[in-house]
Amino acid sequence: xxxxxxxxxxxxxxxxxxxxxxxxxxxxxxxxxxxxxxxxxxxxxxxxxxxxxxxxxxxxxxxxxxxxxxxxxxxxxxxxxxxxxxxxxxxxxxxxxxxxxxxxxxxxxxxxxxxxxxxxxxxxxxxxxxxxxxxxxxxxxxxxxxxxxxxxxxxxxxxxxxxxxxxxxxxxxxxxxxxxxxxxxxxxxxxxxxxxxxxxxxxxxxxxxxxxxxxxxxxxxxxxxxxxxxxxxxxxxxxxxxxxxxxxxxxxxxxxxxxxxxxxxxxxxxxxxxxxxxxxxxxxxxxxxxxxxxxxxxxxxxxxxxxxxxxxxxxxxxxxxxxxxxxxxxxxxxxxxxxxxxxxxxxxxxxxxxxxxxxxxxxxxxxxxxxxxxxxxxxxxxxxxxxxxxxxxxxxxxxxxxxxxxxxxxxxxxxxxxxxx
Amino acid sequence: xxxxxxxxxxxxxxxxxxxxxxxxxxxxxxxxxxxxxxxxxxxxxxxxxxxxxxxxxxxxxxxxxxxxxxxxxxxxxxxxxxxxxxxxxxxxxxxxxxxxxxxxxxxxxxxxxxxxxxxxxxxxxxxxxxxxxxxxxxxxx
Numbered sequence: 001x002x003x004x005x006x007x008x009x010x011x012x013x014x015x016x017x018x019x020x021x022x023x024x025x026x027x028x029x030x031x032x033x034x035x036x037x038x039x040x041x042x043x044x045x046x047x048x049x050x051x052x053x054x055x056x057x058x059x060x061x062x063x064x065x066x067x068x069x070x071x072x073x074x075x076x077x078x079x080x081x082x083x084x085x086x087x088x089x090x091x092x093x094x095x096x097x098x099x100x101x102x103x104x105x106x107x108x109x110x111x112x113x114x115x116x117x118x119x120x121x122x123x124x125x126x127x128x129x130x131x132x133x134x135x136x137x138x139x140x141x142x143x144x145x146x147x148x149x150x151x152x153x154x155x156x157x158x159x160x161x162x163x164x165x166x167x168x169x170x171x172x173x174x175x176x177x178x179x180x181x182x183x184x185x186x187x188x189x190x191x192x193x194x195x196x197x198x199x200x201x202x203x204x205x206x207x208x209x210x211x212x213x214x215x216x217x218x219x220x221x222x223x224x225x226x227x228x229x230x231x232x233x234x235x236x237x238x239x240x241x242x243x244x245x246x247x248x249x250x251x252x253x254x255x256x257x258x259x260x261x262x263x264x265x266x267x268x269x270x271x272x273x274x275x276x277x278x279x280x281x282x283x284x285x286x287x288x289x290x291x292x293x294x295x296x297x298x299x300x301x302x303x304x305x306x307x308x309x310x311x312x313x314x315x316x317x318x319x320x321x322x323x324x325x326x327x328x329x330x331x332x333x334x335x336x337x338x339x340x341x342x343x344x345x346x347x348x349x350x351x352x353x354x355x356x357x358x359x360x361x362x363x364x365x366x367x368x369x370x371x372x373x374x375x376x377x378x379x380x381x382x383x384x385x386x387x388x389x390x391x392x393x394x395x396x397x398x399x400x401x402x403x404x405x406x407x408x409x410x411x412x413x414x415x416x417x418x419x420x421x
Numbered sequence: 422x423x424x425x426x427x428x429x430x431x432x433x434x435x436x437x438x439x440x441x442x443x444x445x446x447x448x449x450x451x452x453x454x455x456x457x458x459x460x461x462x463x464x465x466x467x468x469x470x471x472x473x474x475x476x477x478x479x480x481x482x483x484x485x486x487x488x489x490x491x492x493x494x495x496x497x498x499x500x501x502x503x504x505x506x507x508x509x510x511x512x513x514x515x516x517x518x519x520x521x522x523x524x525x526x527x528x529x530x531x532x533x534x535x536x537x538x539x540x541x542x543x544x545x546x547x548x549x550x551x552x553x554x555x556x557x558x559x560x561x562x
Contacts, residue, residue, distance in 0.1 A: 008507075008509045009509065009512075009513065011507075011509060012507065012509035012510045012512065012513040013513055015506055015507075015510050015513075016458065016510065016513055016514070111457070218504065221459070221504075222458075222459035222460075222504065223459070225456075225459035226457060226458065226459045229456055229457045230457075275462060275463070275502075279462070
């Protein structure tokens with residue numbers, strides 16, 4: 001086999017195996033950073049050896065065995081206590097003793113390893129940026145340069161972030177484990193937050209030329225789908241998956257032929273991805289079927305589902321959406337939710353009722369500089385036949401977004417108001 | 422990217438022989454692995470071509486031909502739809518699957534068109550027609 005082909009095979013094997021590989025080694029060496037180094041060493045060994053020897057029948061097992069041998073070598077070289085070495089050497093047969101009661105419910109030991117790695121990479125001791133970078137690196141198998149490209153950051157920045165994150169985990173002696181039931185809710189929230197942040201950076205990039213970064217959306221969806229299989233009884237996981245599937249289903253329709261953004265109600269619903277719509281609705285059913293508490297993701301997915309079920313924008317059940325936003329506002333009171341609720345109220349009960357809510361939000365410091373506040377206000381003013389004020393608000397909104405496509409769309413709407421006068 | 426993975430038919434699948442218990446178990450395990458990896462979007466097995474029909478299209482003419490059809494190796498026995506990062510990842514997954522028919526057979530991997538692939542070819546008129554079609558065929562989802 002040509003070495004180029006082997007390299008591509010190794011890359012694909014890495015894609016499939018890396019998270020489980022790192023997770024498995026982390027259980028043995030009890031250090032995520034070291035585990036990743038060892039996994040990388042095994043990868044390098046594969047790149048060196050496979051062109052000569054051919055790709056092994058079970059490449060994942062080959063990588064795991066190689067990485068574990070290196071782990072033992074290292075520990076020996078470091079003159080770690082003999083007993084410890086033997087303990088590690090026999091780890092292949094050994095099952096980890098300490099598991100949370102949630103982990104005990106998982107049948108597959110590999111699944112257990114993977115869950116621990118997810119919870120460790122998303123540990124609250126890390127900053128949000130660090131959690132995101134570490135998750136993409138350890139669980140999605142992305143290279144530093146891929147992460148840097150996706151986030152428009154320099155490679156050295158991302159590399160630094162990952163190194164520091166690993167160091168923080170070691171220094172804080174964060175145990176690599178699935179949290180026990182009592183701690184689970186909070187820790188799971190941190191995991192879901194990281195996945196949704198990755199998704200959102202893909203769905204609505206905070207900066208740059210592109211309106212959508214498909215690769216980040218796909219990574220987040222994949223992580224969510226994996227997590228839903230690992231924790232099938234957690235309503236919130238299915239809620240998040242439902243939300244992401246439904247939002248992702250609109251990707252094609254969100255971009256106009258000229259590359260601009262198309263708002264939800266103006267979208268050509270025929271261009272929605274109905275496979276993803278179906279998956280999203282099923283995930284939402286799973287969320288409700290668990291009987292678990294309904295969280296913010298599930299409520300947001302329910303709102304997305306209202307849109308998905310409407311054949312045309314005019315068929316949207318806005319009153320139900322208002323009710324769902326009422327629930328969301330109770331569960332997760334935030335000015336952003338309030339702003340969205342105002343939009344729904346505007347659609348269900350008219351622009352005047354909505355404008356009253358929006359006016360109150362103008363004093364809200366958290367929304368200061370948030371482009372959607374003037375955008376929504378502008379839209380309501382336009383509907384109320386106040387084009388001059390609407391135009392000024394669209395222009396103000398355009399100055400507040402860092403995304404060039406969004407800015408262009410807002411200026412277009414401002415110009416449309418000017419022509420209405 | 423998405424890929425469609427086609428399992429081609431064999432003499433036995435065309436004869437309507439059901440897979441062995443052992444193979445079914447292996448396939449189920451493989452499917453579970455795909456689901457757990459976030460790769461599986463869907464897939465089904467197909468009845469032999471003796472239960473299928475073909476519609477030959479020639480100009481305005483339409484001719485319905487009942488199965489079975491003879492060119493076994495070109496027929497399909499099943500398919501999957503996968504979400505993968507690359508064709509190489511899809512190839513790796515296919516290498517891991519149990520021999521789907523228990524005999525000599527072919528699995529074909531084809532990338533699914535993404536919206537970007539159409540580029541300028543998909544004119545607004547074509548887009549509109551595609552839209553109508555989708556609304557009719559999939560709108561009930």
